[in-house]
Amino acid sequence: MSAEIAVPPDLWTDATPGAVSAWLYQDGDDIADGSIVAEVMNGKVTYEITAPAAGKLVIEVPAESEIALGQRIGRVESS
Amino acid sequence: MSRCEKIFKIHASGRQGERHMRDPFIAFADALSRGNAHDLVCEQSVRTVQAGIDEDLVILADLARRGRAAIRLRIWRGSSCLVVPRAFARRRGFAEAKAACALPVAVRGSGGTAVVLGPHVANVSLCCVTPSNEGREIGDVFADLGRVLFPALARLGIVAAYRRVDGAYCSGTHDIAVDGRKLGGTAGLVRTMSGMRASLVHAAVSLTFDSKDLAVIRDFERRLGLKLSYRDEAATSICHEIAHETYRQAAVA
Numbered sequence: 001m002s003a004e005i006a007v008p009p010d011l012w013t014d015a016t017p018g019a020v021s022a023w024l025y026q027d028g029d030d031i032a033d034g035s036i037v038a039e040v041m042n043g044k045v046t047y048e049i050t051a052p053a054a055g056k057l058v059i060e061v062p063a064e065s066e067i068a069l070g071q072r073i074g075r076v077e078s079s
Numbered sequence: 080m081s082r083c084e085k086i087f088k089i090h091a092s093g094r095q096g097e098r099h100m101r102d103p104f105i106a107f108a109d110a111l112s113r114g115n116a117h118d119l120v121c122e123q124s125v126r127t128v129q130a131g132i133d134e135d136l137v138i139l140a141d142l143a144r145r146g147r148a149a150i151r152l153r154i155w156r157g158s159s160c161l162v163v164p165r166a167f168a169r170r171r172g173f174a175e176a177k178a179a180c181a182l183p184v185a186v187r188g189s190g191g192t193a194v195v196l197g198p199h200v201a202n203v204s205l206c207c208v209t210p211s212n213e214g215r216e217i218g219d220v221f222a223d224l225g226r227v228l229f230p231a232l233a234r235l236g237i238v239a240a241y242r243r244v245d246g247a248y249c250s251g252t253h254d255i256a257v258d259g260r261k262l263g264g265t266a267g268l269v270r271t272m273s274g275m276r277a278s279l280v281h282a283a284v285s286l287t288f289d290s291k292d293l294a295v296i297r298d299f300e301r302r303l304g305l306k307l308s309y310r311d312e313a314a315t316s317i318c319h320e321i322a323h324e325t326y327r328q329a330a331v332a
Contacts, residue, residue, distance in 0.1 A: 011269075013216050021166035021190070036270070039165065044190040044251040045217050045267035046164070063169065 002075045003053040007040055009070035011047050017066045018042035020073060027059040031076065038074070040067060053078055103286040103317050107201050108154050110231040117152040117205075117227070128160035128196050129185040135204045135279050136188065136268075142208040143275040151206040152227060159197035160185050161295055164266075167193065167303060176302035181295050189266035192249045192307065193299055194283055195292035199316075203228060204281040211276045217267050220278045221253050224265065228255065228282060237262070237320045246310035248296050255282060260315035285316035 007018070021041040025031055031051045038049040051057070055078030061067060104123065112119045120138075125131035135153065142149040161182045167173060168186045177184045182195065196202065205224045209215045225241055232239045232255075239262055244254045247261035255263035263284035270277050290311045300307055 010214070013218065021164070022169045039188075041166070041190045044249075044253070044265065045269060046188055046190045048188075048268070048270040050271065063166070 001079075002058075002077050003051075003055070004072050005037065005049060005052060005074040005076065006072045007047075007049070007067055007069055011040070011069060012042045012045070015069075016042060017068055018047075019066050020061050020063050021046060022063050023057075023059055023074075025057050027057060029057050031055065031057050040073075049073070051076055055079070103321075104156055104198075104201050106235060107231065107284065107286065107317060110234040111152070111154055111203065111227060113234065114230060117150050120151065120153040120155075122153070122155035124198075125155050125157040127185070128157040128162060128183070131155050131157045131202065132162065132185055132187050135206060135281065138204075139206045139208070139270070139277045139279055140272060142206055143272045143277045145208075146273060146275065148209045148213075149206075150208075150223070153202075153204045153206070155202050155204070156198055156200060157196060159183075159195065161193055161299060162187050162196050163193045163299070164188075164190055166190075170303050172303050176299050179302060180299055184299075187266070189268040189279065189281065191251060191264065191266040192305070193296045194249050194264060195295055196283060197292075199285065199287040199289065201284045201286055201317075202281060203284060204279060207278045207280075208275045209278075211271055211274055213276070215276065215278070217269055217278055217280070220280045221265065221267065224280050224282060228284075232262075232317075235317060235321060236324045237317065241265075244313050246308070246313040248293060248307075248309045248314070255284060257315055257320055259313075261285075261313055262315050262317065262320070285314065287318045288314045288316040 021039045033054040036048045037051045053076045055076040058075045061073040162185045207220045241253045242256040244261040249264045253265040265282045267280040
């Protein structure tokens with residue numbers, strides 16, 4: 001089973017792009033449900049992205065890549 | 080003591096100026112506390128800048144745990160330190176840049192680029208917690224901070240507004256600008272915890288400005304491979320603006 005890690009579509013109000021500023025875990029790390037796994041930045045505001053489930057982190061969009069609201073950036077694989 | 084600070088101390092006299100003469104940090108904190116509806120926490124000298132930064136997140140978590148809308152205003156300052164966003168700390172070359180830096184290096188969770196904090200910078204933090212489903216945006220929290228900051232600066236005789244200052248360090252749309260120069264910068268952090276949307280916006284307001292700060296920032300960012308350019312003339316400070324206004328008034332009289 002996998003759970004999607006996505007940028008919430010209402011995280012900021014304008015349509016400007018953001019960026020994944022950092023992943024706080026490595027690809028393949030075990031992460032806990034609700035842990036902060038990534039930071040995305042829009043302007044000078046950092047938004048923390050939490051894990052939707054426990055399991056292994058799969059990073060799909062690397063740090064410093066541009067992202068849009070609603071975009072999937074990774075997933076959590078659980079057994 | 081910088082030239083501006085000396086001018087400030089010499090010329091900030093008179094009924095209002097008496098209050099300013101001792102320490103611009105105290106004057107600014109006093110101006111913030113007057114007419115402010117929020118509880119103001121004032122810390123003149125935190126143990127370390129990193130501790131000062133971390134304390135904002137402790138306050139944010141504490142407010143979120145209470146499970147109801149809350150707001151907290153804090154002003155603090157610490158010893159000289161370069162502060163960088165967490166994304167910098169994950170860049171290649173960070174350890175070497177940190178080792179070579181002329182100042183201690185602290186890391187913050189909010190966005191932006193590098194800044195120098197120290198006894199000459201007042202940090203104003205606004206922690207705001209609302210239920211996640213209320214949809215309060217970070218822009219609203221920046222507006223809340225502006226409603227506190229700008230009247231306080233006006234009490235010191237400084238007319239400031241949010242505006243991007245091109246050529247300034249750590250520039251953004253919510254720069255605190257005075258006549259096209261940067262008096263302070265702001266940044267924000269949003270996290271969801273305990274079912275609450277917890278927002279932190281903070282401002283670093285220059286009490287005095289030292290161009291050596293820019294040299295430290297330039298050197299650090301260059302070592303990280305960042306090619307950002309800044310102009311010394313794009314920056315100003317509370318002391319500089321008050322001295323300028325005092326001279327202007329004297330000239331008019």
